[in-house]
Amino acid sequence: MPEFHRKIERSAIGFVLAIVLVSSIGGFVEIAPLFTIDDTVENAPDMRVYTPLEQAGRDIYMREGCYACHSQMIRTLRDEVERYGPYSLAVESKYDHPMLWGSKRTGPDLARIGGKYSDAWQVAHLINPRTVVPESIMPKFGWLRDNPLRIDDLGEHLTALRDVGVPYTDDMIANATQDALGQTAPDGDFAAGVVERYGQATQVRAFDGNPATVTEMDALVAYLQILGHLTGAAQAEAAVQPEVAQ
Known part of the structure; x- marks a missing residue:
């Protein structure tokens, strides 16, 4: 074997071919599963897209770097499922651009945070996290309550998302601004x-x-309150397969 190594290392062409071969093996292992992507993403007939307001909230979530401390991926481990809820399914993020899966957790995972707390709790937590979680190290975001949301360009945002596969209809795009207004004013x-x-x-x-x-x-x-509720696929999966990894 040492003699073989010496021969390869002394031959520029042989060494390049060896590198290409090894790289090709690694590339194949990473790329081949993509050809079965349609079989690995679960079917969720009840899956819906984000409303313009929720999508705007997701953009703010990314703008403020919330994803750097909060993952949105519950793994198939008993302690995670017991703490956060049913483990994450690929279909739940099929309309997310970019996807916010990950394992970095300075704060808790938010994949199933929707509906866990009231709107008033969420607002108080964002204004000053220490008022509801005394040990929190999260920064304050109270100024978001004073910032009017720009809604005149929401249709353009939905159009861009449709270009990458999110099934927004012409009607949704045309009424994006009105829908943002309507979602925050139940009597409007x-x-x-x-x-x-x-x-x-x-x-x-x-x-x-x-x-x-x-x-x-x-x-x-609005975005935080919808997390985990765009589809009931995970809850249905958990009912069929209640056992998770130890």
Whole structure:
């Protein structure tokens, strides 16, 4: 074997071919599974897209770097499932661009945070995390409640997402601004339209407690409150396969 190594290392062409061979093996192992992607992503007929307000909240979530401390991937381990809920399925992130799976957790995983706490709790937590979690090291985001959300370009955001495969309809895109207004004002003129386009389960309320304006706090809380509820696939999977890894 040492003699073989010496011969390869002394031959430039042989050494290059050896590197190409080894690299090809690694590349094949990484690329080949992609050809079966349609078989590995679960089927979820009830899966819905984010509303314009929720998508705007997701953009704010990324803008503020929340993903750097909070993962959105519950692994198939008993302690994770018992703490956070059913383990994450690929289909739950099929419309996420970019995907926010990961394992870095300075704070808790947020894959199933939707509905766990009230809107008032979420707002208080964002304004000053220490008021509800005394040991928290999370920074304050209270100024989001003072920042009006830009809604005039939401249709353009949805158009860009449609270009990469998210099935937004022409009607959704054309009414994106009105739907953002409608989702935060249940008694307003546009509330019925957002429910019609995104389903009866759509959460329509003043997320930050003030229906008079649409703020960045509205958007971020709306996004947090929908996490884990775009589809019931994970809950259905957990009912069929309740056992997870020890």
